Amino acid sequence: MGRVNDRAAESIDRNSETGDCPCMDVLSDILSSMRISGGVVIDAQLGGPSCLVSQFTKEHYARFFAEPAHVIAYHYVRSGRIWVDVPGETPALAEAGCIILLPRNDKHLLYSEPGLPQIASETLIEEGPIGEPARIRIEGKGERTELYCGFLGSTSPENALIQSLPSLMLIEARDDTPDNWLESSLRFAAESASPEVIARLTELLFAEAIRRYVNSLPEGHGGWLNGLREPAISKALSIIHKRYAEELDVSALAREVGMSRSAFATRFSELIGESPMRYCTRWRMRMAGNLLRDGRQSSGNVAYEVGFGSEAAFTRAFKREYGEPPAAWRRRIAQANEAVGSARSEPNNSTLISAKARERAEFCTSADGTQIAWSAMGEGFPMLQPAVWFHQIDEDWNTVAWGHWTNEAIKRRLLIRSDMRGVGRSDRTPPRWTFEALLEDFTAVVEASGVDCFDLLGISHGALVAIAYAARHPERIRKLVLFGGYAAGFEVRGDPEEIKRRKSLIEMGRVYREGDREVFGRMLGMLYWPGARGPMIDWFNQRLGTIMGLNESLQQVFQVLDLRGEPDGVTAQTYLAHSRGDRIIPSTCTEEIAKHMPLAQLLLLESENHVLLSDEPAWGTFTKWFDEILAT
Structure with a gap:
């Protein structure tokens, strides 16, 4: 016992x-x-x-x-x-x-x-x-x-x-x-x-x-588990888990963990109970099985994802491991799941639920006395996310629009978010509605959180605060990630058609403020998330009440703000991403930022959504990129 x-x-x-115990990363991979x-x-x-x-x-x-x-x-x-x-x-x-x-x-x-x-x-x-x-x-x-x-x-x-x-x-x-x-x-x-939360x-x-x-466990006890605690073997397992699509061999693994080939092979087999190459094969096939079980890719694509050059070679290897070809195996698993009604389309967010349960939620005071609500979720290297009007920390940690973003952001990270002034639990009637006030709010959150160095994630108009803070406090930012952002308001950008469209939307918002808000919300929602239906539009209609209740002078701030000179002062490693078909903020805005930051990485995604949704292919592309650029 x-x-x-x-x-x-x-x-x-x-x-x-934080990396002091590598065996925990290996164990997390297995679990x-x-x-x-x-x-x-x-x-x-x-x-x-x-x-x-x-x-x-x-x-x-x-x-x-x-x-x-x-x-x-x-x-x-x-x-x-x-x-x-x-x-x-x-x-x-x-x-x-x-x-x-x-x-x-x-x-x-x-x-x-x-x-x-x-x-x-x-x-x-x-x-x-x-x-x-x-x-x-x-x-x-x-x-x-x-x-x-x-x-x-x-x-x-x-x-x-x-x-x-x-x-x-x-x-x-x-x-x-x-x-x-x-x-x-x-x-x-x-x-x-x-019941769903309890089950998760x-x-x-x-x-x-x-x-x-x-x-x-005492040192030397635990059998197979003891292998996770031996640094060289744990490191080898971590390499296999993360690079399963590569052609690994015993010699290469031994070199990376600092052992001779024979000593490594012997020790690995003693502790893990099978040879390194057998473990590699089994792990690769497990990853393949999970991809097939998800049902989002063909057998040919799965073969490529796990490192096979041909589908035929993958089929032979898969059959040796599972006893039947991948297509037949997936069909049988899908039928079994359907029979018991257990097929799920939603992502596994048990980590998110746990992080929410342990969330640190507090208030801080901005320079002008405004109370700003903020929270910290997860564990690991800090990532701060400036506030946006359509995100509330209490309600949007697991909504259809934001749950997958939050879940991704807390992977081995401490995510610190806040409510914008006038939104959520922050003061609803602050004394000022200026960009400098928003920047002061974020600065207050940084100081209250107690972090010294952190990554910065700016989404939509939150990118404005992210850019300004990174330029003015370069010593505190490790990496800067902007998604769907811009450095200048639409009036500054000066596109006549965009100005006309935006002015029309603002006027419609005034008309519908006291009238049939749902009609306007569905229309505006289709601009933010084309093709969205059901729960997504219902969520947006709820958030629409937020922007309609804000002081119009804040909208004016975003219209005329010009930070195009600020990116020149950013010294942190910077990564920029944008949906090519974004109808709210054109992708050219991010491309313009990139011109001022020649060393920044730019990722343009095949999507029309202003903020990516979990069920679109672009989300998978983005999360893979996101994980890679933030890896330490």
Whole structure:
């Protein structure tokens, strides 16, 4: 049985995000490839003496998954305490705030005291109210215990990892631990009353449990997991995971980790249980399987993505690994998913949900006394994002327009956002509506956050503040990324047709301010996001009320502002991206900025959206580029 002290593990895990523990990056790669997702969650309230026999079976998860490669059971003790007994392990007492994990879904007992009659837990499960978890209720005299019970399913096998874990793992998440993300995450889930949120968070519980268990292992113990802790082997695994499409060989890997070929091959095989090249092949095929499972690319494109020169060679390799050709395998997986209704089009945002649960939300005071709301999400090197009118930190962390952007920005990063003055939780009636005031607001957020050096992400008109701050504080900016931005307002740009179109929109906004705003919103939304329908347009109509409620002098600021001389003062590495078909800010605006920054990288994307949406091909192109340019 593995029991991890929460206080020590929290400290080690935080350091791993900054690169002090490379094995955590390798472990994150493995966990991500397993495609773990949460199943049903049960709210169990047990009063008085009780002893439950618990194990999830195919009948339990058939409604939620096709046949998973692994099933992992878990229980979170919300209040009270309970004993857990797994064959071959010493019974353990789990108290409030403790997470019980059974990595191989072994049958186990949950009891208040030993020697009680056993009851099969599935006979007690009742449907909960609509939108809430299922329930187990035992009424009796004595101490009361409350649990969240559920399971996780993995689509990709990782037998070496699962078999290296103990049958029973207890993770202590004590209330007296400062900034405990596990406790705050589950509290967030409970308060949200959302089964989707609760299910997503279960993945985080398993990943955190493994990280803490690895950190708790004595030197030289843990079998396969010990290989993750040996620097040379961990580095080799990281190379394989990140460069699986390259033609790697044992000699090249040995050179990169600073070992002789024979010593590296022997040590790798001893710790990992297979040769380096066998691991390379297996990992490449796993990546291929995940790409095929996603269903967005043909087999030929997947073959290219994972490094094969021909589809025929890929088909032969895939069949050796999976026992059938890729097309047949994907068809079978898709049919199984469809049969249980588990196919999902939305991205896995469990990391985002966890980051939101641990979000630091505060206020700072700008130079003119205006209160500015800001927040910090995630962990890692800081990235600051200046405010824009159509983004609110409380509401837009996971909306259809911004969820994928936030999820991408917090990957191994600390994302710091703020509400613009007049928007969200910032002061609604500030004394000034000037560009210098906006810049002062951002400066106040920087100082309040306490970061010294950071990356800067400017989106849409947020690029104006990003450019000005980077030019005036070059010592604080590591990398500057601008998307859909500009350095001069439309009146300064001077295009007669654009000026006419913009003036018309402003006038229409005045007309519809008190009238049928939805009609105007749908029209304006089609300019920002051509082809958008349903939830996207509904979201934009909500945000439209924000811009209509702002002082018109702020719109005037954006119309006549001229920062075309500012890019000359930027010394940070700069990366520029824009949608070619953007109807709000022409891509020529970003191309003009690039002329003043000859060393900047420019990426023009095949899209018409002012801010990219998650379901368009350009988003995949952008995120790959984004990850590459920000890699340290």
